[in-house]
Amino acid sequence: MIVSYLHLLHYRQENKILFLLLSSWLFWVLFFSYHHEKLDKIEKAEENVEKLLVKFAEYPTFDGNKLSASVHTIIGEKLALSYYIQTEKEKEELISRLQPNMFCSVNGTIKTPNEPTNPNAFNYREYLLTQKISYTLLVDTITDCREGKQSFYTQLLKYRHNGIHLINDIFSPSVAPFVNALLFGHKEGMEQEAMEAYQQLGLSHLLAISGLHVTVISGFLYFILLRIGMTREMVRYCLLIFLPLYVIISGAAPSVIRAVVMAWIILFLSKWKTAIEPLDALVISFIGFLLINPFIIYHVGFQLSYTVATGLLLSSFLLEKTVHTIHASFMISLISQLVALPILLNHFYEFSLLSVLLNIIYVPIYSLIVLPLSLITYSLLLIFPPIAQIGVSILNEFLQKLNHLAKWVHQFDLFHVVLGKTPLILILMFYMTIFIALYLLENYWIKKLKLLMIILLIPFTLQILFIKFSPVGEVVFIDVGQGDSILIRLPFNKGTYLIDTGGRVTFASEDWQKRNSNFDPGEHIIVPLLKSKGITKIDKLILTHGDSDHIGSVDHIMEHFKVHSLLTGNTIEKKEMEKKKIEMARRKGIHVIEVSSGMNWRSGKNTFMIVAPEKSAIASNDASIGIYAKIGQKTWLFTGDIEVEGERKIVQKYPSIKVDILKVGHHGSRTSTSEHLLSTIEPTIAVISAGENNRYGHPHREVIHLLHEHRVTVYRTDQHGAVVYQFLFGRDRMITIKT
Structure with a gap:
C-alpha cells in the first residue's frame, strides 16, 4: 500500500x-x-513423538555437539530440528551421511518455539515464521537414515555445499567466510569482531547477496557468453534460466530473491520490447513474496532490501542530477543509509556516523574488485586450480586489509551513536520526514538546506527525548537464566545502575563438543537490552559477590558501555574471579569503590543504602552486597545471594525496615528467605531470579510456600521472563514479559 x-x-x-x-x-x-x-x-502443548519419519530439507549445520537443520514431516510440515550429539564418532558419521532429501527416524519432542523473555529481545518464534516454520523438534535419537530420490534441486544444493567447502579449504580461515558470503550467501565461521564491525559501520549489506551482486554476476556471465560466440538473444535465454538457479545456489535470502525477481521480470519482458518500470517490478516481487509467506514481513533482511531499493528508485530523478561519479556515489550511499536507518535502529539500536563515508569507499572496492575477483578465482578453481592460486593470494591479503581497516575504525566510540529501539510511531515519522527531505532535495537541491536539516532532525530529537532520556523510570529483573542481573534506570537519565551481570556456567567438554561461539548472557541479553533503551553509560555497576552466575559477564558490560563506578563489597578473601574483574576495571580507569553497611547515595527522591556486608567480612554468599532503596513509589530490598545468617544481621541492624518489593536471595534457595526476615520487612511482592528447569531445583518449594503464607505476590523469571517495575509522575505498575 x-x-x-x-x-x-x-x-x-x-x-x-x-x-x-x-x-x-x-x-x-x-x-x-x-x-x-x-x-x-500455533501455541500448543509439547508433543512427544516416536519413530517420526522426517526428511532433511538442507544440509544440517554442526556447531560443536549441536546439530541444527530444517526438516519436513511426511505430511509436509516444516520443523526446526535440534539434536545434541552424544559421541565424536556419531558426529563424524552424521557429517558424512546427512544431506538434503535424506529420510531419518527420530524420537523427540515437538514444541512451540519460545517467545522472548526480555524486553526488546530477539524473537526466535517470529524468525522461524519467516522461514515458514511453526514448531521446533528437539531430538533424542536419530536412527534408520536412508537416502531419498535425488532431484535437480538437491543437486544444486550439493553443488553449493561443495563450493562452500572448497572455499573453506583454499582460503585462509579469516577470509573464507567473506568469499562464501559473496558467492553463496553463507556467513558461518565469520570472525565475531569483523562481523560486528561491518554491522555497526553499516557495511553488512556488502556481505548479503542483493542487487549489486546479481548485477555483477549477471554482467560477468553476460560478458563470458558473448565472448564465446553466443548471440544476445541466446544470452538472454541463458540468463533467464540461470537467475532462478542462482537463487538456490546463493542461499535464497530475501534480498537475492528480490533482486533476481526484478531482474528476471525486466529481462523477460524485454523480448517483446515491453518496458516495465523497475518500481513496478519491485512491487510485483513484494506482493508475490507476501502472498507466499506473509510472515516474511518480519525478516530484517526483507525489510532492508525492499526499503533501500524503494528509496533509491524513488530518488532516481534526484540521482540523475548528479554529474560526477564521486557525487553520485555519495548520494547513493546517503540515501541508502538514510532510508535504512529507522529499520536499523528498530532492530540493532545503533549506527555509525561514518557509514556514508565508509560505503563510498567500500562499495566500489567490493563491486569492482573483490566480487569480480572472487567470481574469477572460484571459476578458475574449478577449471585450472594452479592459476587460481594467484587470485586466492590476492584476496587473502586484500580482504584481511579491508577487515583490519573496518575493525580499526570500529574501535572509535566517538562516531558510534546508540539511540535505542525506535517505536512504530517514530518509524513512520522518520519515513515521513525522509520523504519530505528527498522531495525538497529533488526540487530545490540545497537552496532549502536549513529547512531540510530541521525536518530530518525532528524524529532524531524525539527519539533522544523519549528513548535515551525517557521520563519513565524502571527496575528490570533481567532473565539471564540461572543468575542475577537487575537494571535500575531513573527518569530523564538521572541514574543508571546495574546490579550484577549474570554469567555463563561452563562445564568440562572435549574439543569436538566446543561451540564456535558460546552463549553469554552479558553479550547476548544484557548488552542488547541496554542498547535498546539508548543506554551508553552505567553510573554504578554493582557486583554483589564473586559467584560466576552474578559477575561472569562483567567483561562484556565494560567492553560495550562507559562505566563510571564499580561497587564491590568491602570483604576479604575474595574469589579469584572477583579479583580479576576488579583489576580489569582499574585498568580501564573505572573508579572502584568498596562498600559496606551504612553507606548510601541519593538521586532526586530516589535513595539507596547499603545494608550488607559488614566492613572486612569474609567473602561469601552472606557477604553479598545488600541494598535497601526507595525507587519510584516503592521500597526495595536487593539481597544478592544473602542467606539466613546474613538476613539475621540485616534485620538485627535495621529492625525498622519495611519493604514493598523483596528480591529473594540466592535464587529462591531454602538457605535464604527466612520466616524472621519476612515477618520483619513485610514485603507485598517478591521477585525470584532463576533459570528455567535449572539443575538446582530453584526456587525451592519451602520458599514458595512460605512466601504464599505471608500473602506475598511472587514473580519468577523462569516462569514470567523479565519482571519490570515502571513509574511515571506518581503512577507505577509491575509487568512481566511472559504472560
Missing part, C-alpha cells in the same frame, strides 16, 4: 487511482488479520 502510494506520488498519477489504493489497503488489512489469527493459534 505504502509502496504503491509513493509510486503514484513519484510519477504524479491521477487521483482517480486512489480507489484502487484503498481497495489494495483493505485487501492487505484482511490478509494480515487472517494470518495473525493463525499466528495466535
Whole structure:
C-alpha cells in the first residue's frame, strides 16, 4: 500500500487511482488479520513423538555437539530440528551421511518455539515464521537414515555445499567466510569482531547477496557468453534460466530473491520490447513474496532490501542530477543509509556516523574488485586450480586489509551513536520526514538546506527525548537464566545502575563438543537490552559477590558501555574471579569503590543504602552486597545471594525496615528467605531470579510456600521472563514479559 502510494506520488498519477489504493489497503488489512489469527493459534502443548519419519530439507549445520537443520514431516510440515550429539564418532558419521532429501527416524519432542523473555529481545518464534516454520523438534535419537530420490534441486544444493567447502579449504580461515558470503550467501565461521564491525559501520549489506551482486554476476556471465560466440538473444535465454538457479545456489535470502525477481521480470519482458518500470517490478516481487509467506514481513533482511531499493528508485530523478561519479556515489550511499536507518535502529539500536563515508569507499572496492575477483578465482578453481592460486593470494591479503581497516575504525566510540529501539510511531515519522527531505532535495537541491536539516532532525530529537532520556523510570529483573542481573534506570537519565551481570556456567567438554561461539548472557541479553533503551553509560555497576552466575559477564558490560563506578563489597578473601574483574576495571580507569553497611547515595527522591556486608567480612554468599532503596513509589530490598545468617544481621541492624518489593536471595534457595526476615520487612511482592528447569531445583518449594503464607505476590523469571517495575509522575505498575 505504502509502496504503491509513493509510486503514484513519484510519477504524479491521477487521483482517480486512489480507489484502487484503498481497495489494495483493505485487501492487505484482511490478509494480515487472517494470518495473525493463525499466528495466535500455533501455541500448543509439547508433543512427544516416536519413530517420526522426517526428511532433511538442507544440509544440517554442526556447531560443536549441536546439530541444527530444517526438516519436513511426511505430511509436509516444516520443523526446526535440534539434536545434541552424544559421541565424536556419531558426529563424524552424521557429517558424512546427512544431506538434503535424506529420510531419518527420530524420537523427540515437538514444541512451540519460545517467545522472548526480555524486553526488546530477539524473537526466535517470529524468525522461524519467516522461514515458514511453526514448531521446533528437539531430538533424542536419530536412527534408520536412508537416502531419498535425488532431484535437480538437491543437486544444486550439493553443488553449493561443495563450493562452500572448497572455499573453506583454499582460503585462509579469516577470509573464507567473506568469499562464501559473496558467492553463496553463507556467513558461518565469520570472525565475531569483523562481523560486528561491518554491522555497526553499516557495511553488512556488502556481505548479503542483493542487487549489486546479481548485477555483477549477471554482467560477468553476460560478458563470458558473448565472448564465446553466443548471440544476445541466446544470452538472454541463458540468463533467464540461470537467475532462478542462482537463487538456490546463493542461499535464497530475501534480498537475492528480490533482486533476481526484478531482474528476471525486466529481462523477460524485454523480448517483446515491453518496458516495465523497475518500481513496478519491485512491487510485483513484494506482493508475490507476501502472498507466499506473509510472515516474511518480519525478516530484517526483507525489510532492508525492499526499503533501500524503494528509496533509491524513488530518488532516481534526484540521482540523475548528479554529474560526477564521486557525487553520485555519495548520494547513493546517503540515501541508502538514510532510508535504512529507522529499520536499523528498530532492530540493532545503533549506527555509525561514518557509514556514508565508509560505503563510498567500500562499495566500489567490493563491486569492482573483490566480487569480480572472487567470481574469477572460484571459476578458475574449478577449471585450472594452479592459476587460481594467484587470485586466492590476492584476496587473502586484500580482504584481511579491508577487515583490519573496518575493525580499526570500529574501535572509535566517538562516531558510534546508540539511540535505542525506535517505536512504530517514530518509524513512520522518520519515513515521513525522509520523504519530505528527498522531495525538497529533488526540487530545490540545497537552496532549502536549513529547512531540510530541521525536518530530518525532528524524529532524531524525539527519539533522544523519549528513548535515551525517557521520563519513565524502571527496575528490570533481567532473565539471564540461572543468575542475577537487575537494571535500575531513573527518569530523564538521572541514574543508571546495574546490579550484577549474570554469567555463563561452563562445564568440562572435549574439543569436538566446543561451540564456535558460546552463549553469554552479558553479550547476548544484557548488552542488547541496554542498547535498546539508548543506554551508553552505567553510573554504578554493582557486583554483589564473586559467584560466576552474578559477575561472569562483567567483561562484556565494560567492553560495550562507559562505566563510571564499580561497587564491590568491602570483604576479604575474595574469589579469584572477583579479583580479576576488579583489576580489569582499574585498568580501564573505572573508579572502584568498596562498600559496606551504612553507606548510601541519593538521586532526586530516589535513595539507596547499603545494608550488607559488614566492613572486612569474609567473602561469601552472606557477604553479598545488600541494598535497601526507595525507587519510584516503592521500597526495595536487593539481597544478592544473602542467606539466613546474613538476613539475621540485616534485620538485627535495621529492625525498622519495611519493604514493598523483596528480591529473594540466592535464587529462591531454602538457605535464604527466612520466616524472621519476612515477618520483619513485610514485603507485598517478591521477585525470584532463576533459570528455567535449572539443575538446582530453584526456587525451592519451602520458599514458595512460605512466601504464599505471608500473602506475598511472587514473580519468577523462569516462569514470567523479565519482571519490570515502571513509574511515571506518581503512577507505577509491575509487568512481566511472559504472560
